[in-house]
Amino acid sequence: xxxxxxxGSHVSVSEGALVLLRCNYSSSVPPYLFWYVQYPNQGLQLLxxxxxxxxxxxxxxxxxxxxxxxxxxxxxxxxxxxxxxxAEYFCAVSAGGTSYGKLTxxxxxxxxxxx
Amino acid sequence: DTGVSQNxxxxxxxxxxxxxxxxxxxxxHNRLYWYRQTLGQGPEFLTYFQNEAQLEKSRLLSxxxxxxxxxxxxxxxxxxxxxxxxxxxYLCASSLLAGGxxxxxxxxxxxxxxxx
Numbered sequence: 001x002x003x004x005x006x007x008g009s010h011v012s013v014s015e016g017a018l019v020l021l022r023c024n025y026s027s028s029v030p031p032y033l034f035w036y037v038q039y040p041n042q043g044l045q046l047l048x049x050x051x052x053x054x055x056x057x058x059x060x061x062x063x064x065x066x067x068x069x070x071x072x073x074x075x076x077x078x079x080x081x082x083x084x085x086x087a088e089y090f091c092a093v094s095a096g097g098t099s100y101g102k103l104t105x106x107x108x109x110x111x112x113x114x115x
Numbered sequence: 116d117t118g119v120s121q122n123x124x125x126x127x128x129x130x131x132x133x134x135x136x137x138x139x140x141x142x143x144h145n146r147l148y149w150y151r152q153t154l155g156q157g158p159e160f161l162t163y164f165q166n167e168a169q170l171e172k173s174r175l176l177s178x179x180x181x182x183x184x185x186x187x188x189x190x191x192x193x194x195x196x197x198x199x200x201x202x203x204x205y206l207c208a209s210s211l212l213a214g215g216x217x218x219x220x221x222x223x224x225x226x227x228x229x230x231x
Contacts (some may be wrong), residue, residue, distance in 0.1 A: 009155075014144075025151050036222075043119070043225055044158070049219065079158075100221075101146055101163060101217075105157030105159070106157050107156055107157050108155075
């Protein structure tokens with residue numbers, strides 16, 4: 001079974017500051033990891049994903065995440081926040097085996113960006 | 116590519132009524148997923164199809180829920196005898212499984228259900 005924990009349901013940063021959204025996962029098999037963003041009244045949009053290989057993954061809008069197996073973490077970062085980054089962010093894990101398509105999501109982190 | 120579409124976007128119903136939601140996936144996508152999202156929570160998996168075959172159902176999917184994907188194209192999710200606890204956002208996602216995993220799931224805008 002898989003699970004995801006996102007530390008901090010709300011994160012507030014100033015425009016131009018570093019964004020750090022934390023995600024820890026649990027999986028009995030090597031995981032595939034995802035970050036999605038959800039804007040109000042919209043569906044989820046993929047930011048980036050980790051499958052295999054390079055542990056530092058770059059995504060859209062300047063976001064990146066690093067897979068750390070020893071820490072079972074997949075934290076999302078962006079060097080400089082922009083007002084348009086304000087949204088809710090979800091970390092998700094997909095395991096291998098017959099259920100590998102199914103995503104297990106964290107509870108989400110709402111990012112607020114102050115001018 | 117017009118993306119995943121869902122209809123209706125909003126549905127208000129009275130307890131005990133039946134409701135049906137529709138999802139149109141991205142054309143040529145062979146996998147289709149249903150998730151449920153309640154306020155303040157992440158989406159929870161309900162069920163998924165590969166082509167027309169329903170391959171897995173969550174324990175969240177009680178016998179009042181039924182999903183179909185005839186001919187492997189659009190899908191419907193029906194809830195019978197709705198309860199107030201069914202109030203949620205119902206999300207549909209589709210993906211193309213070609214070769215090995217993992218495929219990227221593309222989400223629709225969701226159908227927001229309110230049961231009075």
